[in-house]
Amino acid sequence: MLKFDFTNLFSERVFDNITIEDVKNYEEKINKIANEIDKNKPGFAEIVFSRKWIDSVLDLKDFIFEFDNLVVLGIGGSALGNIALQNTLKPFNWNFLSKEERKGKLKIFVIDNVDPDYVASILDTIDVNKTLFNVISKSGSTAEAMSNYLIARGIIETYGLDPKKHLIFTTDPEKGVLRSIANKESIRTLEIPQNVGGRFSVLTPVGLLSAYAAGIDIEALYDGAKNAYKKLLNPLFENPAALIALTHYLYYNKGRNISVMMAYSNKLYYLADWYRQLWAESLGKKFDKDGNKVKVGQTPVKALGAVDQHSQVQLYNEGPDDKIITFLKVEKFKRDIKIPHVHDEEALSYLQGSKLSTLLNNELLGTENAILEHGKPSLKITFPQIDELHVGEFFMTYELATVIAGSLFNVNPYDQPGVELGKKITYALMGRPGFEEYKINPSSERIEL
Numbered sequence: 001m002l003k004f005d006f007t008n009l010f011s012e013r014v015f016d017n018i019t020i021e022d023v024k025n026y027e028e029k030i031n032k033i034a035n036e037i038d039k040n041k042p043g044f045a046e047i048v049f050s051r052k053w054i055d056s057v058l059d060l061k062d063f064i065f066e067f068d069n070l071v072v073l074g075i076g077g078s079a080l081g082n083i084a085l086q087n088t089l090k091p092f093n094w095n096f097l098s099k100e101e102r103k104g105k106l107k108i109f110v111i112d113n114v115d116p117d118y119v120a121s122i123l124d125t126i127d128v129n130k131t132l133f134n135v136i137s138k139s140g141s142t143a144e145a146m147s148n149y150l151i152a153r154g155i156i157e158t159y160g161l162d163p164k165k166h167l168i169f170t171t172d173p174e175k176g177v178l179r180s181i182a183n184k185e186s187i188r189t190l191e192i193p194q195n196v197g198g199r200f201s202v203l204t205p206v207g208l209l210s211a212y213a214a215g216i217d218i219e220a221l222y223d224g225a226k227n228a229y230k231k232l233l234n235p236l237f238e239n240p241a242a243l244i245a246l247t248h249y250l251y252y253n254k255g256r257n258i259s260v261m262m263a264y265s266n267k268l269y270y271l272a273d274w275y276r277q278l279w280a281e282s283l284g285k286k287f288d289k290d291g292n293k294v295k296v297g298q299t300p301v302k303a304l305g306a307v308d309q310h311s312q313v314q315l316y317n318e319g320p321d322d323k324i325i326t327f328l329k330v331e332k333f334k335r336d337i338k339i340p341h342v343h344d345e346e347a348l349s350y351l352q353g354s355k356l357s358t359l360l361n362n363e364l365l366g367t368e369n370a371i372l373e374h375g376k377p378s379l380k381i382t383f384p385q386i387d388e389l390h391v392g393e394f395f396m397t398y399e400l401a402t403v404i405a406g407s408l409f410n411v412n413p414y415d416q417p418g419v420e421l422g423k424k425i426t427y428a429l430m431g432r433p434g435f436e437e438y439k440i441n442p443s444s445e446r447i448e449l
């Protein structure tokens, strides 16, 4: 199980520290929230107690493993989970390994933007004949996913290939243009459960297909998620999701409106990336559930240790008291490197003979303690090792924490009305019928210096 260390959040060395008493005052409220969540189990929790979603992916086994590449086309919640799973659970050189080295599993590419340089360079590297394109969109209409689908489809057709054999859609069971194309053309599909929103969908077929194709143990991911869910009704001090939510809420109310997740692991950095969307879209809201204008939200920031010690930590230590920091630590790395003894220089002797993992984790300790000495709050989550069990546990812990935080802030964690206007203006600029009223004149709005 993951280890959660909240000690430094309560330390008197944090100048505006919250106390155990502050937290205890919320015990009843949190119990009520947790019971409510358990009673009306959210879709993202319900799925891990069913075999349906795993089985829907396992059923595709024969089809998937005929290919060499899987290219995911999606954005936001339809991509970030895939990116997190691949980068945390597969080696960074995975796509450079031979088919034998990959034991027949697929190379995975996730195209989650419409930057032409980026899209073209990924498409350049794949052999379309050996490629399955997985178009993922809950709404089945997002411009970025749809345009990349159209490009992929154009390539498939240019190669004279059968689209049905090279495409699979992951989308809403009934709604959206992807679903209607699939119905018309008998294209294979996977369902995104209707009661699971995009940013909560990593453990639905959205994330499961590419994970399975790359050889990730998707059953163990579910086991980890279930382990996390089981703690939801624990007493507050044994309930990591509730403590994360509550401590972030309490510090937000003290002006700490930035939540930094600093991973001391290149792999776990991608979990911080996934967390950013979850925390930002779920909790950044103009109105509360009663319709009052509240404009709340804690800005999630990702950081990488030790890299960002040489970029961000100056600010974290000495800058404004507006941050709460979560460190992610790995106890046992999959690989380790011993720093060789090369020079008889005294200045290098502390490094030579020691392991990179020891250096990295001591750097974490250094930063964690320095942050505390500067009076700033932090918590630490330790992965005994990076594997499916712990990553599944992490996803579920943070999904629950987000929903609990939503209740504390009294906002709806499942909607994202604030992203609509930008989409509508884009549609208008692209000439989509029905959106004319949103057309702006970009040049007349600009202030030229």
Ligand SMILES: O=P(O)(O)OC[C@H]1O[C@](O)(CO)[C@@H](O)[C@@H]1O
Residues within 6 Å of the ligand: 075, 076, 077, 078, 136, 137, 138, 139, 140, 141, 142, 145, 198, 199, 281, 416, 419
């Ligand atoms: O899966 P879809 O419907 O294409 O949406 C992609 C993303 O777009 C948003 O709706 C808005 O950014 C996200 O909430 C969502 O994850």
